[in-house]
Amino acid sequence: MSYPKRKLIMVPGPTNISDRVMGAMLKPVINHRGEAFSALLKDVTEKGKYLFQTSHDVVILSSSGTGGVEAAVWNIIKPGDAAVVPVFGEFSERLAEMVEIAGGRAIRVRSEPGSVPSLEAVKKEIEASKALKAVFVVHNETSTGCTVPYLEEVTRAAKKRSAFMIIDAISSLGGYAIPVDRWGVDICITGSQKCLAAPPGLALLSLSNEAVEYVKKYQSPSRYFDLRRQLDYLARGETPFTPAIPLYYALDEALTMLQEERLEKRVERHTRLASRFYQALTGFGLELFAKEEFRSNTVIAALYPKATDDKEFRRSMSDEQDVVIAGGFGNLKGKVFRVGCMGEVNDGYVNRTLSALAVTLHKFGHGVDLQSVLN
């Protein structure tokens, strides 16, 4: 392959990664069964606790975020268990399917496009469902740019039914704060390559005491994703299987940078920059996919002007402007583009993306108000 050109990566993960985090991957190779790795693992999981605002265990898996979600499903759902799953896009549908593959019954609560299922509808199913084992909520639908605004309330409803509350926060945690201990979230999952601005390849999971006690009682059908085994090894400073060491180094550095910035400041930054995107795109005359109350801090989805060719548009953005954005997913393919507002995103990145979008929209025959970029 030819050496790829360095471009501004504005897709909803992976994100641009700082030289500081990239450089951390070059630290010395170490034996994963020795003290140096134990020290690294302790460090990175401690910093993970800060991210999740938890005093309990944080497990790190050498897999994508989806692997983390699969671990949560396989370790919690037994055949016959029911799980309520708000479905409002590709990733929440995937989650419901995983529950079914594990032998569970997924009770889907659906919504209109551009929104999320209502809290009332979700609560109704939580209250009514028999054999309810868990509530699985995708916090932020990477496929639609819609965010669930009622995590705390739905957690309360789940706990009232003594069901496990499990949140897929892969594309949100860091751009949003989820205080898992305070809210009583049992498992929260995120990925290294989104708001943490580390390379892809690691999943992080927080586990409540109840979740730990439960998973310790069973052997998971997946050995690789067996959280009991993960916890046993974690207690002695190891991982059950060879960890992706350079990615651990990078995540450790990325989490150090999160601590330096502080979580609340990172959330503020994501919120402010996302609203810059929303304001400018509206100023361009584009229609946003998500209704205002569900608009994500981290994934911005906008409808293309009529008769815009998605592939050509994004090729022009990438080839001529060196800015990489994403297309739509599933039934939104060709209809929307998506911009990631994640990780080390800053005003400069937003300016560069908006300027490129303005010029490209112009090239494709759509007038834009350049003043919107500057607001």
Next chain:
Amino acid sequence: MSYPKRKLIMVPGPTNISDRVMGAMLKPVINHRGEAFSALLKDVTEKGKYLFQTSHDVVILSSSGTGGVEAAVWNIIKPGDAAVVPVFGEFSERLAEMVEIAGGRAIRVRSEPGSVPSLEAVKKEIEASKALKAVFVVHNETSTGCTVPYLEEVTRAAKKRSAFMIIDAISSLGGYAIPVDRWGVDICITGSQKCLAAPPGLALLSLSNEAVEYVKKYQSPSRYFDLRRQLDYLARGETPFTPAIPLYYALDEALTMLQEERLEKRVERHTRLASRFYQALTGFGLELFAKEEFRSNTVIAALYPKATDDKEFRRSMSDEQDVVIAGGFGNLKGKVFRVGCMGEVNDGYVNRTLSALAVTLHKFGHGVDLQSVLN
């Protein structure tokens, strides 16, 4: 954590990694749903075909090698299926357990310590077993340093029963050649961090036409390890889930280096250097764990002299000699040490390891013949 010191890593994976491969991780972050990643994926899987000597598909998973083994088990074994598994250490026992977790019946063929189950015993079970779906062979037991010398013959026996032949070659491929097409191996699995001298975090699987046809008929219980989905995405130049991009860059570079060296030369190098280890350790008066005919090219296991404290010995090697070796595994813990002879291992590494071992054995009260180092 303090910055780890760079030491000579002589454990059986991860291995020392060349600057060239490490540096490849710093290539630009790219969108995993774009052309740059497709080009990378095509490149690395093509080079993977050279490694496996296959013209068929090679799947790469963002997981450790164990994840690759789990993928093979979950995609082949259905409840009630029988699988013959020669068991001669920790990793082959793990494999048998995975077959059982998947609902299969594992027919274990065991052996004496320091050896592998006899070809006759394995063939007998292959011929006699009802509902035989597969034969799973760990080629090289990382836990004992014993290698199966009859892969081709056992593959023939499996094919005669129309059973799938599946080889865990995680710690061997590259140090040994396994021509999967010529022998008719259905799935062969290896890891990035052993004889390929790339960072840990990726598993590689070769798949025969028969294996592809079979896995395409079923949905695997694991979505993350669903080979059907992996193959569907591979056909369009993508991975189903976000890939660990820096590790792909590194593996691509490591496989380029394999092509430059040529597989047969790499096998020769591993064979020659392993026999240097065996000769020298015998010269030191140590007893080798593996019987001569099963001694591995890639993992050398030797018994400690009586009353040697494993932890103290390896600490001394690491702290004073900057050479990191591994201890025993399972019931060999405390009794043996293991040396990895893998990846970019060369005469200099062997000299440095043997000199360090000589001095450390001397320190622990055991006379050694230094001439053995020089042979």
